[in-house]
Amino acid sequence: MGERVEDKHQWPLYEVFIRARGGLDHKHAGSLHAADAPMAIEHARDVYTRRQEGVSIWVVRSTDITASDPADADSLFEPARDKVYRHPTFYDIPDEVKTL
Amino acid sequence: MSAAAMRVADDDLFRYVLRLGDLSLVLGQRLGEWVGHAPALEEDLGLANTALDLIGQARLLLAYAGEIEGRGRDEDAIALLREHGEYLNPTLAEQPNGDFGQTVVRQVLIDAFQLELYERLASSADERLAAVAAKAVKETRYHLRYSGGWLVRLGDGTEESHTRVQSALERLWPYTGELFAEDDVDRAMADRGIAPRLTEVQKGWMSRIDALLAEATLERPHDRPYSWFGKRGHHSEHLGYMLAEMQYLQRTYPGARW
Numbered sequence: 001m002g003e004r005v006e007d008k009h010q011w012p013l014y015e016v017f018i019r020a021r022g023g024l025d026h027k028h029a030g031s032l033h034a035a036d037a038p039m040a041i042e043h044a045r046d047v048y049t050r051r052q053e054g055v056s057i058w059v060v061r062s063t064d065i066t067a068s069d070p071a072d073a074d075s076l077f078e079p080a081r082d083k084v085y086r087h088p089t090f091y092d093i094p095d096e097v098k099t100l
Numbered sequence: 101m102s103a104a105a106m107r108v109a110d111d112d113l114f115r116y117v118l119r120l121g122d123l124s125l126v127l128g129q130r131l132g133e134w135v136g137h138a139p140a141l142e143e144d145l146g147l148a149n150t151a152l153d154l155i156g157q158a159r160l161l162l163a164y165a166g167e168i169e170g171r172g173r174d175e176d177a178i179a180l181l182r183e184h185g186e187y188l189n190p191t192l193a194e195q196p197n198g199d200f201g202q203t204v205v206r207q208v209l210i211d212a213f214q215l216e217l218y219e220r221l222a223s224s225a226d227e228r229l230a231a232v233a234a235k236a237v238k239e240t241r242y243h244l245r246y247s248g249g250w251l252v253r254l255g256d257g258t259e260e261s262h263t264r265v266q267s268a269l270e271r272l273w274p275y276t277g278e279l280f281a282e283d284d285v286d287r288a289m290a291d292r293g294i295a296p297r298l299t300e301v302q303k304g305w306m307s308r309i310d311a312l313l314a315e316a317t318l319e320r321p322h323d324r325p326y327s328w329f330g331k332r333g334h335h336s337e338h339l340g341y342m343l344a345e346m347q348y349l350q351r352t353y354p355g356a357r358w
Contacts (some may be wrong), residue, residue: 011140032142035253042246043142046149 011060014040016047018054034059055086105358109213112288113190115167116295117229118178119285119331120217121161122189125179126339127210128154129346132198139200144245150207162231175348180350184333184340194339201254201261202268207247208312209272213279215240216304220296229294248312255316273321278329281304299335 013088017026029048034040048054065090068076080086121152131151149273163175193210197203218240221233280302283291289295313320328334349356 033140039249039253042249043146043197045242046146047142048147050149 013037014044014059014067015062016040016044018044018048019056019058020054022055026056029034029053031062037061051077110168110325111283113226113294114165115285116169116289117161117165119190120229121158121165121178121186122187123193123210123214124154125158126187126189126342127206128152128158128191129196129342130193130202131207133197134203138260143200147203150243150246153236153243157232157236164228164232176350180347184335184343185336186333187339187343188331188333190275190278191328191334191336192272192279194330194336194342195272195275196338198268198271199264200250201265202272204247204250204254205265205268205272207243208251209276209309211240211244211247212305212308213276213301215244215310216301216308217296219304220301224295225293244308250313251318252316255313256320262317265316269313269318270321274324274326275328277323277326278331281329283332301350 012035013031014034014037015031016029017027018029029044032040032043032047034043034066041057044057044059049057128151131147131154134147135144135151136148158179159175162178166173166175166178177181192206195202195206196205215237218233218237221229222237224230224233251265254265256262280298282298286295286298290297310320328335328336
């Protein structure tokens with residue numbers, strides 16, 4: 001991380017998040033290389049919103065994302081598997097409610 | 101208005117619209133040459149997006165020129181089947197891509213010109229031109245943001261990048277004089293409220309360019325006399341090669357469709 005000399009020959013990687021319409025969440029669209037954040041926004045505009053995919057763009061340095069370790073999947077996610085009562089599937093949804 | 105005066109007036113408009121359309125067409129074709137060759141995938145797409153915006157503007161303008169001319173030529177016939185001397189783009193647009201820095205300099209000079217022009221054309225007495233300009237001005241704002249951003253990065257970058265863009269600027273600067281050299285067509289258009297006065301456009305252009313050059317730590321070159329006049333059909337040697345490639349398909353397979 002940081003500005004090591006050898007990194008200067010390769011732009012850092014940015015993750016791109018696009019909001020498709022007002023009211024929706026930003027969704028991960030992909031990643032790209034850019035010299036800095038403002039350039040990453042422009043690249044994201046050119047690479048990921050060519051077909052009107054979005055109304056808002058977020059970019060973040062890939063190195064700034066802390067990810068869970070796939071090796072921990074058993075302890076992180078397995079315990080939720082048999083807890084069906086955590087899903088709100090036991091309610092009757094009124095017909096008038098269009099999205100939930 | 102007499103029939104003769106009418107014909108002259110329409111010919112002025114025809115030429116003026118061709119100049120605008122050819123500027124976008126030729127610059128768009130030049131930028132298209134970068135596809136597959138840009139320094140990074142992201143820049144490849146960025147340049148192609150700008151190229152397609154410009155070709156889109158050219159389509160609207162050249163189709164309109166065909167209607168004004170009234171001889172049944174459509175946008176394709178005008179874009180792809182004219183001779184060298186019938187293209188009326190300013191000579192700057194046809195200058196070769198050179199390195200990425202030279203492409204950026206050419207782009208900045210023209211983006212700023214088109215932006216100042218389109219902003220004023222949006223209130224043109226000619227409704228068609230006003231509509232095209234209103235659409236194009238949004239595209240052009242982004243073009244200048246892109247090219248201007250790169251000018252600053254390269255100018256205020258490494259010693260090598262600074263030297264390269266400064267020398268590209270020296271090389272291309274002499275072609276900018278033509279952009280603001282008002283002739284009969286420009287005067288007629290301004291008198292009819294169709295186009296802005298080029299002196300106004302130049303003022304706006306110069307202040308944009310000066311601000312960008314200052315930020316990019318570049319020096320504005322001295323004005324020098326020039327001997328070409330692309331907007332009257334007198335081009336540099338570069339246009340012919342470009343047209344040979346651009347027109348190849350239409351010339352070899354007339355009326356080709358897909």
